[in-house]
Amino acid sequence: QKEVEQNSGPLSVPEGAIAxxxxxxxxxxxxxxxxxxxxxxxxxxxxxxxxSNGDKEDGRFTAQLNKASQYVSLLxxxxxxxxxxxxxxxxxxxxxxxxxxxxxxxxxxxKP
Amino acid sequence: xxxxxxxxxxxxxxxxKPVTLSCSQTLNxxxxxxxxxxxxxxxxxxxxYYDKDFNNEADTPDxxxxxxxxxxxxxxxxxxxxxxxxxxxxxxTSTGTDTQYFGPGTRLTVL
Numbered sequence: 001q002k003e004v005e006q007n008s009g010p011l012s013v014p015e016g017a018i019a020x021x022x023x024x025x026x027x028x029x030x031x032x033x034x035x036x037x038x039x040x041x042x043x044x045x046x047x048x049x050x051x052s053n054g055d056k057e058d059g060r061f062t063a064q065l066n067k068a069s070q071y072v073s074l075l076x077x078x079x080x081x082x083x084x085x086x087x088x089x090x091x092x093x094x095x096x097x098x099x100x101x102x103x104x105x106x107x108x109x110x111k112p
Numbered sequence: 113x114x115x116x117x118x119x120x121x122x123x124x125x126x127x128x129k130p131v132t133l134s135c136s137q138t139l140n141x142x143x144x145x146x147x148x149x150x151x152x153x154x155x156x157x158x159x160x161y162y163d164k165d166f167n168n169e170a171d172t173p174d175x176x177x178x179x180x181x182x183x184x185x186x187x188x189x190x191x192x193x194x195x196x197x198x199x200x201x202x203x204x205t206s207t208g209t210d211t212q213y214f215g216p217g218t219r220l221t222v223l
Contacts, residue, residue, distance in 0.1 A: 004154075034211055041200075041219075042216070043200075043217040044202070088154070098162060098208055099157065100157070102155050
Protein backbone atom coordinates (compact mmCIF):
# COMPACT_ATOMS: atom_id res chain seq x y z
CA GLN A 1 0.00 0.00 0.00
CA LYS A 2 1.34 3.41 -0.95
CA GLU A 3 1.63 6.06 1.72
CA VAL A 4 -0.48 8.53 -0.27
CA GLU A 5 -2.99 7.56 -2.93
CA GLN A 6 -4.92 9.62 -5.42
CA ASN A 7 -7.15 8.80 -8.34
CA SER A 8 -5.14 9.66 -11.42
CA GLY A 9 -8.17 10.93 -13.33
CA PRO A 10 -8.61 12.76 -15.55
CA LEU A 11 -11.45 14.44 -13.73
CA SER A 12 -13.47 16.54 -16.14
CA VAL A 13 -15.80 19.26 -14.91
CA PRO A 14 -17.58 22.08 -16.73
CA GLU A 15 -16.55 25.67 -16.10
CA GLY A 16 -18.27 27.04 -13.02
CA ALA A 17 -18.79 23.65 -11.38
CA ILE A 18 -17.25 22.33 -8.17
CA ALA A 19 -14.26 20.03 -8.62
CA UNK A 20 -13.65 17.54 -5.83
CA UNK A 21 -10.23 15.93 -5.52
CA UNK A 22 -9.53 13.20 -2.99
CA UNK A 23 -6.47 11.78 -1.31
CA UNK A 24 -6.08 8.93 1.16
CA UNK A 25 -3.09 8.29 3.37
CA UNK A 26 -1.89 5.22 5.20
CA UNK A 27 -0.25 6.51 8.40
CA UNK A 28 -2.87 7.22 11.01
CA UNK A 29 -0.38 9.41 12.88
CA UNK A 30 -0.07 11.94 10.05
CA UNK A 31 -0.73 15.46 11.24
CA UNK A 32 -0.37 17.81 8.28
CA UNK A 33 -1.42 17.72 4.68
CA UNK A 34 -0.52 19.78 1.65
CA UNK A 35 -2.08 20.32 -1.74
CA UNK A 36 0.08 21.36 -4.67
CA UNK A 37 -0.98 22.33 -8.17
CA UNK A 38 1.26 21.37 -11.07
CA UNK A 39 0.71 22.66 -14.58
CA UNK A 40 2.03 20.51 -17.41
CA UNK A 41 5.79 20.88 -17.70
CA UNK A 42 6.00 23.10 -14.61
CA UNK A 43 6.95 22.54 -10.99
CA UNK A 44 4.50 22.04 -8.12
CA UNK A 45 3.19 25.14 -6.35
CA UNK A 46 1.50 25.15 -2.96
CA UNK A 47 -2.26 25.67 -2.96
CA UNK A 48 -3.22 24.92 0.63
CA UNK A 49 -2.26 23.08 3.74
CA UNK A 50 -4.43 21.76 6.55
CA UNK A 51 -3.59 20.47 10.01
CA SER A 52 -6.92 20.17 11.80
CA ASN A 53 -9.99 18.06 11.19
CA GLY A 54 -12.70 19.85 9.32
CA ASP A 55 -12.66 22.45 6.57
CA LYS A 56 -10.23 25.20 5.69
CA GLU A 57 -11.23 27.76 3.09
CA ASP A 58 -9.01 30.02 0.99
CA GLY A 59 -10.82 31.86 -1.77
CA ARG A 60 -12.28 29.31 -4.18
CA PHE A 61 -10.37 26.46 -2.55
CA THR A 62 -11.50 24.41 0.43
CA ALA A 63 -9.44 21.67 2.02
CA GLN A 64 -11.30 19.05 4.04
CA LEU A 65 -9.62 16.69 6.47
CA ASN A 66 -11.09 13.59 8.06
CA LYS A 67 -8.43 11.93 10.20
CA ALA A 68 -10.73 9.12 11.34
CA SER A 69 -11.22 8.02 7.74
CA GLN A 70 -7.70 9.04 6.70
CA TYR A 71 -8.64 11.16 3.75
CA VAL A 72 -8.14 14.73 2.73
CA SER A 73 -10.02 16.48 -0.05
CA LEU A 74 -9.63 19.63 -2.09
CA LEU A 75 -12.72 21.37 -3.40
CA UNK A 76 -12.44 23.98 -6.10
CA UNK A 77 -15.56 26.13 -6.45
CA UNK A 78 -16.46 27.99 -9.62
CA UNK A 79 -13.85 26.00 -11.55
CA UNK A 80 -12.08 27.88 -14.32
CA UNK A 81 -10.20 26.56 -17.34
CA UNK A 82 -7.05 27.97 -15.71
CA UNK A 83 -7.54 25.44 -12.90
CA UNK A 84 -6.80 22.64 -15.36
CA UNK A 85 -3.69 21.02 -13.92
CA UNK A 86 -2.54 18.04 -11.91
CA UNK A 87 -3.16 18.31 -8.17
CA UNK A 88 -0.71 16.58 -5.88
CA UNK A 89 -1.44 15.62 -2.30
CA UNK A 90 1.59 15.55 0.03
CA UNK A 91 1.88 14.18 3.55
CA UNK A 92 5.02 14.52 5.70
CA UNK A 93 6.40 11.43 7.35
CA UNK A 94 5.16 11.34 10.93
CA UNK A 95 8.57 11.40 12.63
CA UNK A 96 10.47 13.22 9.92
CA UNK A 97 8.83 16.37 8.62
CA UNK A 98 11.66 16.71 6.12
CA UNK A 99 10.34 13.80 4.10
CA UNK A 100 7.11 14.33 2.18
CA UNK A 101 5.20 11.51 0.59
CA UNK A 102 3.57 12.70 -2.62
CA UNK A 103 0.63 11.14 -4.38
CA UNK A 104 0.92 10.70 -8.12
CA UNK A 105 -1.69 13.41 -8.61
CA UNK A 106 -5.13 13.83 -10.08
CA UNK A 107 -5.39 15.49 -13.46
CA UNK A 108 -8.23 18.02 -13.60
CA UNK A 109 -9.72 19.26 -16.86
CA UNK A 110 -12.09 22.21 -16.67
CA LYS A 111 -14.04 22.54 -19.90
CA PRO A 112 -15.24 25.97 -21.04
CA UNK B 113 11.49 38.23 -4.33
CA UNK B 114 12.77 35.31 -2.31
CA UNK B 115 12.87 32.27 -4.51
CA UNK B 116 14.34 28.96 -5.61
CA UNK B 117 16.31 29.08 -8.85
CA UNK B 118 17.38 26.15 -10.98
CA UNK B 119 19.85 26.14 -13.83
CA UNK B 120 19.74 25.19 -16.55
CA UNK B 121 16.02 24.91 -17.22
CA UNK B 122 16.66 22.44 -20.02
CA UNK B 123 19.66 20.14 -20.25
CA UNK B 124 20.49 17.78 -23.07
CA UNK B 125 23.27 15.27 -22.55
CA UNK B 126 24.55 12.16 -24.20
CA UNK B 127 24.29 8.69 -22.80
CA UNK B 128 27.06 8.28 -20.22
CA LYS B 129 28.19 11.91 -20.27
CA PRO B 130 28.26 13.44 -16.76
CA VAL B 131 25.94 16.31 -16.06
CA THR B 132 25.51 18.73 -13.15
CA LEU B 133 22.32 20.52 -12.26
CA SER B 134 22.31 23.47 -9.91
CA CYS B 135 19.89 24.98 -7.46
CA SER B 136 20.13 28.17 -5.46
CA GLN B 137 17.79 29.77 -2.96
CA THR B 138 17.33 33.18 -1.42
CA LEU B 139 14.88 31.94 1.22
CA ASN B 140 17.66 31.06 3.67
CA UNK B 141 15.99 27.72 4.33
CA UNK B 142 17.82 25.02 6.24
CA UNK B 143 16.62 22.14 4.11
CA UNK B 144 17.20 21.56 0.41
CA UNK B 145 15.81 18.63 -1.57
CA UNK B 146 16.32 17.01 -4.93
CA UNK B 147 13.43 15.17 -6.55
CA UNK B 148 13.14 13.27 -9.80
CA UNK B 149 9.77 13.37 -11.52
CA UNK B 150 8.80 11.37 -14.57
CA UNK B 151 5.64 11.91 -16.59
CA UNK B 152 2.41 11.25 -14.66
CA UNK B 153 4.34 10.13 -11.58
CA UNK B 154 4.81 11.51 -8.11
CA UNK B 155 8.01 13.41 -7.39
CA UNK B 156 10.57 10.90 -6.11
CA UNK B 157 12.89 12.12 -3.38
CA UNK B 158 16.56 11.50 -4.19
CA UNK B 159 18.35 13.39 -1.39
CA UNK B 160 17.89 16.10 1.12
CA TYR B 161 20.22 18.23 3.21
CA TYR B 162 19.39 19.61 6.61
CA ASP B 163 22.06 22.30 6.71
CA LYS B 164 25.16 20.24 5.85
CA ASP B 165 23.67 16.98 7.09
CA PHE B 166 23.22 14.83 3.99
CA ASN B 167 20.38 12.32 3.76
CA ASN B 168 20.34 9.78 0.96
CA GLU B 169 17.19 7.84 0.13
CA ALA B 170 17.82 4.09 0.24
CA ASP B 171 16.68 3.56 -3.34
CA THR B 172 18.59 6.46 -4.91
CA PRO B 173 21.00 4.96 -7.46
CA ASP B 174 24.73 5.41 -6.89
CA UNK B 175 24.83 7.18 -10.24
CA UNK B 176 23.36 10.22 -8.48
CA UNK B 177 25.45 12.38 -6.17
CA UNK B 178 24.82 15.69 -4.49
CA UNK B 179 26.80 18.56 -3.00
CA UNK B 180 25.78 21.48 -0.85
CA UNK B 181 28.77 23.80 -0.52
CA UNK B 182 26.85 26.46 1.41
CA UNK B 183 23.34 27.35 2.58
CA UNK B 184 22.32 28.88 -0.72
CA UNK B 185 23.50 26.33 -3.26
CA UNK B 186 22.95 22.65 -3.94
CA UNK B 187 24.10 20.57 -6.90
CA UNK B 188 22.95 17.29 -8.39
CA UNK B 189 25.57 15.30 -10.27
CA UNK B 190 24.57 12.44 -12.54
CA UNK B 191 27.78 10.57 -13.21
CA UNK B 192 26.73 8.42 -16.15
CA UNK B 193 23.25 9.31 -17.35
CA UNK B 194 21.19 6.55 -18.86
CA UNK B 195 18.06 6.80 -20.95
CA UNK B 196 16.03 6.02 -17.83
CA UNK B 197 17.36 9.15 -16.13
CA UNK B 198 15.52 11.44 -18.51
CA UNK B 199 13.09 13.31 -16.28
CA UNK B 200 12.27 16.61 -14.63
CA UNK B 201 14.59 17.30 -11.72
CA UNK B 202 13.06 19.45 -9.02
CA UNK B 203 14.87 21.31 -6.28
CA UNK B 204 12.87 22.32 -3.23
CA THR B 205 13.58 24.09 0.05
CA SER B 206 11.93 24.29 3.43
CA THR B 207 12.54 25.41 6.99
CA GLY B 208 12.11 21.79 8.06
CA THR B 209 8.84 22.49 9.88
CA ASP B 210 6.74 23.85 7.06
CA THR B 211 5.88 23.38 3.43
CA GLN B 212 8.35 22.77 0.65
CA TYR B 213 8.90 25.40 -2.00
CA PHE B 214 9.89 24.21 -5.45
CA GLY B 215 12.11 25.72 -8.08
CA PRO B 216 11.03 25.71 -11.72
CA GLY B 217 12.79 22.41 -12.44
CA THR B 218 15.36 21.22 -14.97
CA ARG B 219 14.15 19.05 -17.80
CA LEU B 220 16.87 16.52 -18.60
CA THR B 221 17.00 14.80 -21.98
CA VAL B 222 19.43 11.92 -22.55
CA LEU B 223 20.30 11.11 -26.15
